[in-house]
Amino acid sequence: MSRRFPRGGSVSPARPVTRRRALKLIGGTLAACTLAPSLSLGALRGAKRPNVVFILTDDHRWDAMSNMNHPFVQTPHLDRLAREGVRFNNAFVTTSLCSPSRASFLTGQYAHTHGVKNNLTPWSDSNVTLLEHFKSAGYDTAFIGKWHMPGSLPSLRGVDRFITFTVQGGQGRYFDCPLIVNGREEPSRKSYITEELTDRALEFIDGRRGNPFCLYLSHKAVHHQFLPPQDLKDLYDGVDLRLPPEADSLISIVDGLVVSGVVGPLEYHYRNYCRTITATDREVGRLLDSLEAMGILDDTVVVYAGDNGFFWGEHRLVDKRWPYEEAIRIPLIVRYPLMTADPGIPADQMALNIDLAPTLLDLAGLHIPGNMEGSSLVPVLRDRSVKGREAFLYEYFKDFPYNVPEYLAVRTGRYKYIRYQGRRKNEIFDLANDPREMNNLLGTPEGDALLPELSALMDRLTQGRGM
Amino acid sequence: MVRAYVIERQSLARRVFIPALVLLVVTAVSLTLYKNFWQFNLPHIQKAAAFIFGPAAFVTIGCGSIVVYPICRLRGASVAEAFAASMITPLAWILKEVVRVSEFFSWGESFYYGLSSAPLLAIAANIGFMGLGEMIHRSRLKKRGMAKTVVTPVPIAAVVFALAALYVILIWGVGVHWFYIYQEGYKALFH
Numbered sequence: 001m002s003r004r005f006p007r008g009g010s011v012s013p014a015r016p017v018t019r020r021r022a023l024k025l026i027g028g029t030l031a032a033c034t035l036a037p038s039l040s041l042g043a044l045r046g047a048k049r050p051n052v053v054f055i056l057t058d059d060h061r062w063d064a065m066s067n068m069n070h071p072f073v074q075t076p077h078l079d080r081l082a083r084e085g086v087r088f089n090n091a092f093v094t095t096s097l098c099s100p101s102r103a104s105f106l107t108g109q110y111a112h113t114h115g116v117k118n119n120l121t122p123w124s125d126s127n128v129t130l131l132e133h134f135k136s137a138g139y140d141t142a143f144i145g146k147w148h149m150p151g152s153l154p155s156l157r158g159v160d161r162f163i164t165f166t167v168q169g170g171q172g173r174y175f176d177c178p179l180i181v182n183g184r185e186e187p188s189r190k191s192y193i194t195e196e197l198t199d200r201a202l203e204f205i206d207g208r209r210g211n212p213f214c215l216y217l218s219h220k221a222v223h224h225q226f227l228p229p230q231d232l233k234d235l236y237d238g239v240d241l242r243l244p245p246e247a248d249s250l251i252s253i254v255d256g257l258v259v260s261g262v263v264g265p266l267e268y269h270y271r272n273y274c275r276t277i278t279a280t281d282r283e284v285g286r287l288l289d290s291l292e293a294m295g296i297l298d299d300t301v302v303v304y305a306g307d308n309g310f311f312w313g314e315h316r317l318v319d320k321r322w323p324y325e326e327a328i329r330i331p332l333i334v335r336y337p338l339m340t341a342d343p344g345i346p347a348d349q350m351a352l353n354i355d356l357a358p359t360l361l362d363l364a365g366l367h368i369p370g371n372m373e374g375s376s377l378v379p380v381l382r383d384r385s386v387k388g389r390e391a392f393l394y395e396y397f398k399d400f401p402y403n404v405p406e407y408l409a410v411r412t413g414r415y416k417y418i419r420y421q422g423r424r425k426n427e428i429f430d431l432a433n434d435p436r437e438m439n440n441l442l443g444t445p446e447g448d449a450l451l452p453e454l455s456a457l458m459d460r461l462t463q464g465r466g467m
Numbered sequence: 468m469v470r471a472y473v474i475e476r477q478s479l480a481r482r483v484f485i486p487a488l489v490l491l492v493v494t495a496v497s498l499t500l501y502k503n504f505w506q507f508n509l510p511h512i513q514k515a516a517a518f519i520f521g522p523a524a525f526v527t528i529g530c531g532s533i534v535v536y537p538i539c540r541l542r543g544a545s546v547a548e549a550f551a552a553s554m555i556t557p558l559a560w561i562l563k564e565v566v567r568v569s570e571f572f573s574w575g576e577s578f579y580y581g582l583s584s585a586p587l588l589a590i591a592a593n594i595g596f597m598g599l600g601e602m603i604h605r606s607r608l609k610k611r612g613m614a615k616t617v618v619t620p621v622p623i624a625a626v627v628f629a630l631a632a633l634y635v636i637l638i639w640g641v642g643v644h645w646f647y648i649y650q651e652g653y654k655a656l657f658h
Contacts, residue, residue: 120654169645225641248506248517253525254502256568258585261642398571400653401580405571422570
């Protein structure tokens with residue numbers, strides 16, 4: 001995929017400073033100071049490298065936040081992030097499945113490139129993570145939380161502190177989850193895992209010395225079994241859940257959906273899911289408050305994202321493996337006042353999980369390696385009117401025994417074209433007129449007219465990718 | 468005085484096929500209505516319909532033998548015949564699932580899918596209910612003076628087998644441990 005965003009204006013220390021480059025930098029800085037006074041202070045302060053806190057949650061769908069006008073879920077701390085930063089209204093994953101998506105966040109690459117195509121294909125230690133890049137630039141680094149990629153635990157290069165868990169196939173447990181701390185098993189000190197991981201994150205932040213830090217905090221929450229802490233177990237009791245009209249209580253146990261593990265009434269799980277989101281939000285708040293108390297909040301890039309969405313009855317589905325909006329959209333919020341114009345104004349440009357690594361590197365003024373397939377979102381942070389990508393490629397690889405065919409999809413601002421392998425009929429949706437993707441246009445005059453263009457776009461996006 | 472009853476051995480159709488087919492039809496209708504009722508666009512009764520047809524499909528697939536088995540036995544079917552009649556619905560459902568998932572997987576994988584948690588539980592539950600059914604059948608016979616013992620090792624073993632399967636597949640680690648064992652089998656066979 002071509003890089004559609006221009007690179008940010010930050011300067012890589014790895015690149016030699018030529019006269020032309022120096023003049024360009026001075027000119028750019030002067031122009032920025034003239035045109036965007038709000039950014040000038042940031043540019044001056046930007047000489048100091050920012051800390052980075054990336055918070056990744058599991059299966060948190062994009063609309064399950066109060067700042068997205070969810071009918072009842074309360075996420076005051078994510079709302080704060082959105083208010084003080086930039087929420088990407090059109091953020092997506094390139095594969096809607098935990099392991100591939102997580103590897104994409106880490107590497108800035110598609111699943112077919114980093115090799116973690118599903119929950120069976122192992123992570124290769126030859127992959128280079130963004131943490132390795134930060135470490136090379138002198139950062140203190142930590143990966144804390146859910147690793148959950150196929151194969152044994154990796155030898156992560158460039159990670160000073162690696163805290164994870166392996167129980168339940170790497171999914172971890174909500175309560176009393178034993179941890180693996182730099183290779184050694186340790187009991188959880190707090191019962192609830194989101195609190196424990198936040199504690200560990202704060203310890204890392206607090207324990208740092210002179211270097212800036214890069215923290216990758218990867219929660220188990222809000223994945224199945226969607227268990228909230230004890231004090232929130234009655235939250236949202238009695239609220240109208242407003243599940244989609246095609247849903248009913250039992251859909252999670254038919255048509256193979258039972259392998260998703262969501263056994264039991266849909267309403268029961270959905271309520272717990274929402275409670276677990278609020279519990280996670282509370283821990284995000286604790287982290288933000290601590291950074292603020294340390295006086296480093298504004299020197300820290302804070303990013304919140306989900307690894308994929310989740311169906312709660314839409315299309316009579318639970319789980320996340322189909323390429324409909326509920327699954328492929330994610331929450332993505334970036335807070336870094338020093339490089340953000342107009343905080344609180346959301347961005348409508350399409351952002352992807354593979355954009356995270358280049359964006360963080362760009363924000364830190366580091367070189368973005370050429371093998372990263374995402375693009376820096378820094379231009380969007382600086383100017384919400386900048387032109388974004390027009391389309392992106394989405395891919396899904398067979399993940400036995402989940403009842404989903406392998407497929408490729410292309411999503412543009414308005415249309416989605418899905419090309420399935422096997423005997424399932426391909427699909428085209430007009431997302432403007434049919435946002436719930438209920439009417440497949442393929443086989444209609446409108447759809448057939450769109451097909452050649454969308455098909456050519458898919459071919460173009462897959463070209464040279466060995467797919 | 469206990470009146471003597473004789474179980475009449477009815478025709479193959481009456482003692483095996485009709486009970487099995489009735490269950491199969493109820494299952495098929497329940498499943499079809501459950502899955503498609505929402506498309507009738509009757510939101511005011513959709514939930515009620517789902518609560519009728521969904522559990523009906525679930526019960527007939529997973530527990531049908533508790534009805535079919537004793538009926539077959541009362542109509543003179545042998546244990547083997549009653550067993551076969553009881554297994555028609557769960558096996559037909561599993562076969563339907565194998566064909567359905569062949570849309571996503573190779574045929575080899577699809578047949579392996581037929582050994583996943585839900586199909587295995589359906590088989591195990593029906594075996595357990597057959598054990599119960601046999602004991603129900605015997606208790607009826609005993610009331611009529613035609614049987615001396617109700618509880619014997621084989622039907623008890625069937626019930627224990629079903630409970631053990633339920634524990635291993637669904638309760639042990641909330642189903643996660645069995646799922647990973649199953650996944651290891653998949654990797655060994657297909658990767």
